[in-house]
Amino acid sequence: MPDDDKLDQPTPKSSLRPVYTVTNIQNKVRVLDGTKVSYAARVNLFTLHARGYKVLHHIDGTPPPPEDDLLYNAWYEINAHVLQWIYGTMSDELLPRILEPDSTSQATWNRVRNIFLNNKGARAASLEHEFNNLKLANLPSFDAYCQRLRELSGSLKDVGADINDHRLVLQLVRGLPKEYDTVAA
Known part of the structure; x- marks a missing residue:
């Protein structure tokens, strides 16, 4: 220095x-x-x-x-x-x-x-739960849904529980309502 x-x-x-x-x-x-x-x-x-x-x-x-x-x-x-x-x-x-x-x-x-x-394990478990259960219906818009998934992914990375792009896309599709089935496919 x-x-x-x-x-x-x-x-x-x-x-x-x-x-x-x-x-x-x-x-x-x-x-x-x-x-x-x-x-x-x-x-x-x-x-x-x-x-x-x-x-x-x-x-x-x-x-x-x-x-x-x-x-x-x-x-x-x-x-x-x-x-x-x-x-x-x-x-x-x-x-x-x-x-x-x-x-x-x-x-x-x-x-x-x-x-x-500190308490990475507990924090990771809580963030994983929210990530896995996030649905578009819980948020005001598709953009807000995508943004929240990215935020959770970043927070999980902070505690050493990285989310790869493939899993991020799968969760994005999984959280979509039935009206998006054709887009999801």
Whole structure:
């Protein structure tokens, strides 16, 4: 990792750190709700932006500088910005589960990961059940039905229970009402 990334240093051309230029992280990273935005997709988007804004070390396990280090105050301030990014990209249902006073970005990042990746078996079973029982009749439109199947497929992938394209198509056809029999065939 380059030194300027590691130490929260501004670029030589500017005294403004890139992290300070983000005014609304939701314009860049969608809100994680576990259904419409999968955990894996959110991690990819968030880490991409964290790398681009030179703050990846706040969530990748890199330890902060010691409190007596001259760089600690700058690190601590930027940590607050990254925490705001994390909190700002969480659904209202998930936010209370990760809020803790005096937390670091890394600790909060890990709490989010644990919500989605702990209890994989139970989560996979619940998602499989919903995937296998989803019917077009349960949703307002064909587009909503297809979108929900894709969302469930993504959520299953997050917990290591990938759905291949063949199975996705079979479930799509299986959930159609009788009026679609000719299309399904």
